[in-house]
Amino acid sequence: MVSIQYNPVTSVIAEELREIVGERYVIFNDTEKLEPFSHDEIPGKGYRAMPEIVIRPRTAAEIAEIVKLANREMIPITPRGAGSGLSGGAVPIHGGIVISVDRMNSILEVDLKNMMIVVEPGVIANEINEHVKEHGLFYAGYPMSLETCFIGGNVAENAGGGKAVKYGVTSRYVLGLEIVTPTGEIVELGGKLVKDVTGYNMVQLMVGSEGTLGFFTKIILKLIPRPKYQVDLLCLFDSSESAINTVPRLMTGSGYIPTSIEFMDQASVKAACDYLNESIPYEKCGAMLLLSVDGMEEEQVIREYEAIGTLCRECGAQEVYVADNASTSERIWKIRRNIAEAYNLFYPRQSGEDIVVPPASIPEMVAEFRRLEQKYCVPIPCYGHAGDGNLHARISSDPNWTDEQWEEILPQILAEVYRKTAECGGRISGEHGIGHKRKKYMRTVVSEEYLNMLRVVKRGLDPNNIMNPGKIFDL
Amino acid sequence: MVSIQYNPVTSVIAEELREIVGERYVIFNDTEKLEPFSHDEIPGKGYRAMPEIVIRPRTAAEIAEIVKLANREMIPITPRGAGSGLSGGAVPIHGGIVISVDRMNSILEVDLKNMMIVVEPGVIANEINEHVKEHGLFYAGYPMSLETCFIGGNVAENAGGGKAVKYGVTSRYVLGLEIVTPTGEIVELGGKLVKDVTGYNMVQLMVGSEGTLGFFTKIILKLIPRPKYQVDLLCLFDSSESAINTVPRLMTGSGYIPTSIEFMDQASVKAACDYLNESIPYEKCGAMLLLSVDGMEEEQVIREYEAIGTLCRECGAQEVYVADNASTSERIWKIRRNIAEAYNLFYPRQSGEDIVVPPASIPEMVAEFRRLEQKYCVPIPCYGHAGDGNLHARISSDPNWTDEQWEEILPQILAEVYRKTAECGGRISGEHGIGHKRKKYMRTVVSEEYLNMLRVVKRGLDPNNIMNPGKIFDL
Numbered sequence: 001m002v003s004i005q006y007n008p009v010t011s012v013i014a015e016e017l018r019e020i021v022g023e024r025y026v027i028f029n030d031t032e033k034l035e036p037f038s039h040d041e042i043p044g045k046g047y048r049a050m051p052e053i054v055i056r057p058r059t060a061a062e063i064a065e066i067v068k069l070a071n072r073e074m075i076p077i078t079p080r081g082a083g084s085g086l087s088g089g090a091v092p093i094h095g096g097i098v099i100s101v102d103r104m105n106s107i108l109e110v111d112l113k114n115m116m117i118v119v120e121p122g123v124i125a126n127e128i129n130e131h132v133k134e135h136g137l138f139y140a141g142y143p144m145s146l147e148t149c150f151i152g153g154n155v156a157e158n159a160g161g162g163k164a165v166k167y168g169v170t171s172r173y174v175l176g177l178e179i180v181t182p183t184g185e186i187v188e189l190g191g192k193l194v195k196d197v198t199g200y201n202m203v204q205l206m207v208g209s210e211g212t213l214g215f216f217t218k219i220i221l222k223l224i225p226r227p228k229y230q231v232d233l234l235c236l237f238d239s240s241e242s243a244i245n246t247v248p249r250l251m252t253g254s255g256y257i258p259t260s261i262e263f264m265d266q267a268s269v270k271a272a273c274d275y276l277n278e279s280i281p282y283e284k285c286g287a288m289l290l291l292s293v294d295g296m297e298e299e300q301v302i303r304e305y306e307a308i309g310t311l312c313r314e315c316g317a318q319e320v321y322v323a324d325n326a327s328t329s330e331r332i333w334k335i336r337r338n339i340a341e342a343y344n345l346f347y348p349r350q351s352g353e354d355i356v357v358p359p360a361s362i363p364e365m366v367a368e369f370r371r372l373e374q375k376y377c378v379p380i381p382c383y384g385h386a387g388d389g390n391l392h393a394r395i396s397s398d399p400n401w402t403d404e405q406w407e408e409i410l411p412q413i414l415a416e417v418y419r420k421t422a423e424c425g426g427r428i429s430g431e432h433g434i435g436h437k438r439k440k441y442m443r444t445v446v447s448e449e450y451l452n453m454l455r456v457v458k459r460g461l462d463p464n465n466i467m468n469p470g471k472i473f474d475l
Numbered sequence: 476m477v478s479i480q481y482n483p484v485t486s487v488i489a490e491e492l493r494e495i496v497g498e499r500y501v502i503f504n505d506t507e508k509l510e511p512f513s514h515d516e517i518p519g520k521g522y523r524a525m526p527e528i529v530i531r532p533r534t535a536a537e538i539a540e541i542v543k544l545a546n547r548e549m550i551p552i553t554p555r556g557a558g559s560g561l562s563g564g565a566v567p568i569h570g571g572i573v574i575s576v577d578r579m580n581s582i583l584e585v586d587l588k589n590m591m592i593v594v595e596p597g598v599i600a601n602e603i604n605e606h607v608k609e610h611g612l613f614y615a616g617y618p619m620s621l622e623t624c625f626i627g628g629n630v631a632e633n634a635g636g637g638k639a640v641k642y643g644v645t646s647r648y649v650l651g652l653e654i655v656t657p658t659g660e661i662v663e664l665g666g667k668l669v670k671d672v673t674g675y676n677m678v679q680l681m682v683g684s685e686g687t688l689g690f691f692t693k694i695i696l697k698l699i700p701r702p703k704y705q706v707d708l709l710c711l712f713d714s715s716e717s718a719i720n721t722v723p724r725l726m727t728g729s730g731y732i733p734t735s736i737e738f739m740d741q742a743s744v745k746a747a748c749d750y751l752n753e754s755i756p757y758e759k760c761g762a763m764l765l766l767s768v769d770g771m772e773e774e775q776v777i778r779e780y781e782a783i784g785t786l787c788r789e790c791g792a793q794e795v796y797v798a799d800n801a802s803t804s805e806r807i808w809k810i811r812r813n814i815a816e817a818y819n820l821f822y823p824r825q826s827g828e829d830i831v832v833p834p835a836s837i838p839e840m841v842a843e844f845r846r847l848e849q850k851y852c853v854p855i856p857c858y859g860h861a862g863d864g865n866l867h868a869r870i871s872s873d874p875n876w877t878d879e880q881w882e883e884i885l886p887q888i889l890a891e892v893y894r895k896t897a898e899c900g901g902r903i904s905g906e907h908g909i910g911h912k913r914k915k916y917m918r919t920v921v922s923e924e925y926l927n928m929l930r931v932v933k934r935g936l937d938p939n940n941i942m943n944p945g946k947i948f949d950l
Contacts, residue, residue: 453677
C-alpha cells in the first residue's frame with residue numbers, strides 16, 4: 001500500500017476554487033452545510049467522512065480547471081451524484097474536494113434518428129424515460145432508486161436494477177462519454193456509435209469505475225422502441241426455498257426471457273408494506289417472485305405471461321396475481337423499490353449485501369443465508385434481482401446487542417457469506433459497487449494478480465491518485 | 476514514439492520453446508511452413524511480415540511460460556487465431572514468436588442451467604451454435620467468416636456481423652475470460668456472471684484489444700433461447716440511394732428492431748454471385764437490403780416482417796422477396812458472406828474499409844463514396860451492416876494503374892473518407908480492428924489525449940511491450 005500525502009484545502013485554495021465556479025457554488029468552513037456531503041445511503045456512521053470543501057460546477061471546463069488545481073496542490077477529489085449510493089463511493093474518505101454534479105442536470109439532446117439521448121451527469125434517471133416516452137422510446141435502466149438517483153452515478157456504479165434480466169445493465173446503453181481525466185484533460189470516448197473497435201473500449205472501462213478513473217461530464221445513451229404492453233405477475237410461494245428454486249427454471253424452462261425476476265422473502269415484503277402502509281397478502285406466504293413481461297404485441301405478452309405463470313404454478317406457487325394495468329403494477333413495484341428504505345428505518349444496525357453468483361446458484365446462496373440466520377441468531381432478510389444472480393441480503397443486528405457485539409459478529413458472518421459466494425464463482429457486488437465499504441473484502445473473491453491489473457490502470461491514468469482515492473482497492 | 480529493441484529468436488531459445496510445448500508444435504527455420512503465418516486476409520503484400528518462430532501450445536500454463544521467456548529475452552509475441560482478420564492484427568510485424576491457438580479448440584462446458592458455454596480460443600465460431608442448437612440455445616455472434624474464424628479472434632477484435640442490429644456485437648456475450656497477462660500471469664476476469672461490479676470491467680477492456688493486453692485462454696459466453704422462427708427479406712431498390720435511405724426509417728419507423736439490416740450495392744451482389752456461380756435478380760436493381768426478423772412466435776415474426784416489408788415498399792423497394800425456409804435463407808446469406816472473398820479474387824489491388832458512423836448518417840456516407848468514385852475514377856462498391864452504421868467500402872484500383880499510381884491516389888481517397896467519417900462523428904473501424912493497417916489513421920478520428928490513455932493502459936499492463944507490439948497505436 002502506497003502512503004498518500006495530501007494537502008489541506010486552505011483559504012487561498014478555496015478562493016481560487018470560488019473564482020472558477022462562482023462564490024455561491026462553493027461550500028467552505030460551514031460544517032452544517034458540508035455534512036450532507038459526508039455520507040451516502042449506507043445506514044449508520046461507520047462510513048462517513050467530511051469533505052473540506054464542496055463545489056458545484058456547471059461545465060466540463062470548470063471541472064478540468066478544478067482537477068488541474070487539485071493535481072498541482074495534491075488535494076483529493078470525490079465526484080458526487082445524488083448521494084444515493086450504497087458502498088460509500090461518493091464519500092470523501094481522504095477529505096479534500098467534493099464535486100457535486102447537481103447543477104449539471106440538462107438533457108442536451110434527444111436524437112430521434114439515431115435513437116439516442118445525450119445527458120449531463122446530474123439528470124435524474126427517471127427523467128430520461130419521462131422525457132422520451134412521448135416519442136415511443138425507452139431507456140431500459142431501472143435502478144430501484146430511479147426517482148432520485150442521478151444518471152452519472154448509475155454510470156459510475158454500472159447500476160443494474162429491475163429490468164436487467166431482459167435488457168441488461170446500464171453498461172449496455174452507454175455508447176459515449178465526455179470525461180475530465182484525472183489529470184484534467186477533457187476527452188471524448190466512444191460516440192453515437194452502436195459498434196466501434198477504434199482503440200480499446202475505454203467507455204466500458206469507465207462504466208462502473210466508481211469515479212476513480214475520470215469525471216463524466218456528458219453521457220450518450222442508447223434508447224430502444226418503447227414496449228407497448230407490460231404485465232407483472234406477483235407469485236406467492238410457501239417458502240423462500242420453493243420461490244427461489246423456481247428462478248433457474250424461469251430462465252431456461254419457458255424459452256422466454258422475462259423482463260424482471262425479482263425475489264422478496266416475507267420479511268422484506270412486510271418491511272416495505274409497513275413502511276408504505278400498504279397491504280398485500282404476504283402473511284400467507286414465505287416468499288414472492290415479482291415477474292414482468294413486456295413487448296410490442298399484446299397477444300405475445302399474454303402468451304408469455306401465461307407460460308411463465310403456468311411454470312410458477314408447476315413449481316409450487318400458491319397464488320399468481322396478474323397486474324395488467326399501470327396503477328396496480330406501480331403499486332407492486334413501489335413495494336419492491338422501498339424495501340431498502342424500509343430496512344434502513346426498521347433495522348438501524350445492519351449490513352446491506354449485494355452478492356452476485358451464477359444465476360443457477362441463487363437457491364444455494366439463499367439456503368446459505370438461512371443457515372447463517374440460524375447459526376448467528378440474526379435476521380437476514382433477502383430480496384433482489386434473482387434472475388441476474390444478484391441478491392440483496394440485509395444482515396441485521398439483534399436489537400439487544402451492543403455495538404461491540406455487532407462489530408465482532410458481523411465480520412464473521414460476512415466472511416462466511418463471501419466464502420460461499422466465492423465457492424459459487426460469485427463476486428461481492430453485482431450493482432452497488434465496492435467503494436470503501438467492500439474494499440477490504442476484495443481478496444475473498446478475486447486474485448492479487450487481478451487487483452494488480454486494476455492498480456496499474458489506475459496509476460497510469462491517475463498518477464497523483466487524485467480521483468476518488470481509496471475506493472475499490474488501495475494502491 | 477518509444478524505440479523498440481527486440482532480440483532475435485536464437486536456436487537456444489527455439490530449443491527452450493520446444494521443451495515447453497513439444498518439438499512437433501514448433502516451426503522454426505522453415506520459411507515455407509512459416510509463410511502462412513505472415514499474413515491475414517488483407518489482400519496484397521503490403522501488410523505481411525514473417526515470424527521467426529511459430530508455436531502451437533495446448534494449455535494456458537504453456538503460454539504463461541512462453542510469455543515469461545519472451546519478457547526475459549525481449550522477444551515480441553503475436554497471438555494468432557484462424558488468420559481470418561482484416562487489419563493485420565495477427566501479423567508479426569516485429570518478427571519474434573507467433574503463438575497459434577489452433578490446438579486450443581475444445582468446447583470445455585455447456586452450462587445449461589446458466590445458459591453459458593465455456594470454450595477455448597481456437598474453437599470455430601460456427602461450432603458454438605452447432606453445439607448448442609440441440610439444447611434450444613443460441614450464440615448470437617454471426618461474423619461473415621463464421622465458418623472459419625476462431626472465437627478467440629472474434630473476442631480479440633470484438634467481431635460484429637450480421638445479427639448485431641438486434642443482438643449486439645461479440646462483447647455483449649463475453650462474461651468471463653481466462654487470460655495470460657503480458658507478463659505471464661494466468662488471471663481470471665469476470666465469470667459466469669451476468670452482472671458484476673467487483674472492480675473495473677477488465678473483461679470489456681480485453682474484448683477488442685487485438686491481443687495487445689493479454690492472451691485469451693478460456694472464454695465464457697452467454698447463450699440465449701434459440702429463436703424458433705426466422706424470415707429473411709431481400710428487398711430490391713433502384714439505386715443505392717433509395718436503399719440506404721430506407722435504413723434509418725427501418726430502425727425507427729416500425730417499432731420493431733430487425734435482427735439484420737444488411738446493405739449490398741449492385742457491384743457487391745454481382746461479385747459474390749459471379750464468385751459462387753449463383754443467380755439472383757440483381758441486374759434490375761441498384762442495391763439490395765437483406766433484412767431478417769426472428770422470434771419465438773410465428774405470428775409475431777409474420778407481423779414483423781410484413782410491417783418491415785411494407786415499410787420497404789413505401790420507401791421505394793421494387794421487389795420484396797421473402798425467404799421463409801432455411802435453404803433459401805442460407806442461399807441469400809451465403810451471397811452476403813462471400814462478398815469479401817469475391818472481391819479479393821476480382822480486385823487484387825484494393826483497400827477494404829470498415830468505417831462506422833451514427834446509424835442515421837449511413838446515407839450521407841454512401842453518397843460520399845459515390846462522389847469519391849466519380850472524383851477519382853475508381854470503383855468503390857459498398858456493402859455492410861447498415862443497421863449498425865457500419866459500412867464496408869472496397870476502394871478498388873483501376874486495373875490499368877501502376878502500383879505507384881495506386882499508392883499515390885489511395886491515401887488521398889482515404890483521407891477524404893476518414894475526414895467525412897469524422898465529420899459524421901464516426902470512427903475508422905466498426906468490427907475489423909485497427910491492427911497495423913489503420914494505425915496511421917487513428918488521429919483522423921480520435922484525439923491525442925485519447926491515444927495517450929490507451930498508451931498508459933498498454934504500458935502499465937505490458938511494461939516490456941511484448942504482446943502484439945505495433946498494433947492499434949505506437950507507444
